[in-house]
Amino acid sequence: xxxxxxxxxxxxxxxxxxxxxxxxxxxxxxxxxxxxxxxxxxxxxxxxxxxxxxxxxxxxxxxxxxxxxxxxxxxxxxxxxxxxxxxxxxxxxxxxxxxxxxxxxxxxxxx
Amino acid sequence: xxxxxxxxxxxxxxxxxxxxxxxxxxxxxxxxxxxxxxxxxxxxxxxxxxxxxxxxxxxxxxxxxxxxxxxxxxxxxxxxxxxxxxxxxxxxxxxxxxxxxxxxxxxxxxxxxx
Numbered sequence: 001x002x003x004x005x006x007x008x009x010x011x012x013x014x015x016x017x018x019x020x021x022x023x024x025x026x027x028x029x030x031x032x033x034x035x036x037x038x039x040x041x042x043x044x045x046x047x048x049x050x051x052x053x054x055x056x057x058x059x060x061x062x063x064x065x066x067x068x069x070x071x072x073x074x075x076x077x078x079x080x081x082x083x084x085x086x087x088x089x090x091x092x093x094x095x096x097x098x099x100x101x102x103x104x105x106x107x108x109x110x111x
Numbered sequence: 112x113x114x115x116x117x118x119x120x121x122x123x124x125x126x127x128x129x130x131x132x133x134x135x136x137x138x139x140x141x142x143x144x145x146x147x148x149x150x151x152x153x154x155x156x157x158x159x160x161x162x163x164x165x166x167x168x169x170x171x172x173x174x175x176x177x178x179x180x181x182x183x184x185x186x187x188x189x190x191x192x193x194x195x196x197x198x199x200x201x202x203x204x205x206x207x208x209x210x211x212x213x214x215x216x217x218x219x220x221x222x223x224x225x
Binding site: 092100104 | 143145147152153154155156157160200212213215216217218
């Protein structure tokens with residue numbers, strides 16, 4: 001069966017510090033991968049998606065970036081965090097076009 | 112563009128009450144429709160889905176029917192439990208830029224009291 005992992009589970013970082021969140025998927029090959037952000041009391045905002053290694057599409061201009069160095073690894077990064085980057089970050093994968101499966105999330109607090 | 116509108120919460124019910132969470136959508140073509148559930152502090156779980164008009168998705172006592180004529184996908188459960196307390200998201204699949212993505216509603220928080 002397929003599983004999706006995210007780490008860390010929680011993170012507290014000062015403004016201006018770098019960020020690296022990791023997501024890995026097991027049990028499937030060549031998945032579509034997604035990064036979402038969920039701000040407090042809000043819905044989900046799609047940040048990035050990837051259909052293959054090195055292929056990243058950005059949905060919203062911001063100071064975040066994403067990379068996919070391996071088939072089942074998706075990384076969300078920032079060089080300098082802003083207060084507004086605080087939120088709950090969710091990674092998701094899909095093997096078929098429309099059905100997505102989500103990881104447990106990373107709660108990021110920027111202080 | 113494609114969009115999903117779901118009833119704003121929060122919704123508070125007593126145990127064994129009937130639940131309806133309304134969801135309507137705007138889309139070109141014929142999207143698949145989904146309900147996801149998010150328990151506190153966790154990621155989203157797929158609750159049910161429907162891929163074409165008049166399909167009924169069901170899971171764990173929850174049901175939703177894909178109504179093309181009213182562009183709706185309302186979530187229902189006949190008797191809610193305290194353990195159903197969560198945030199529920201309606202979503203549709205949309206093809207944009209050659210890739211298929213999910214478009215989510217803003218979520219409806221449900222609290223069930225004993």
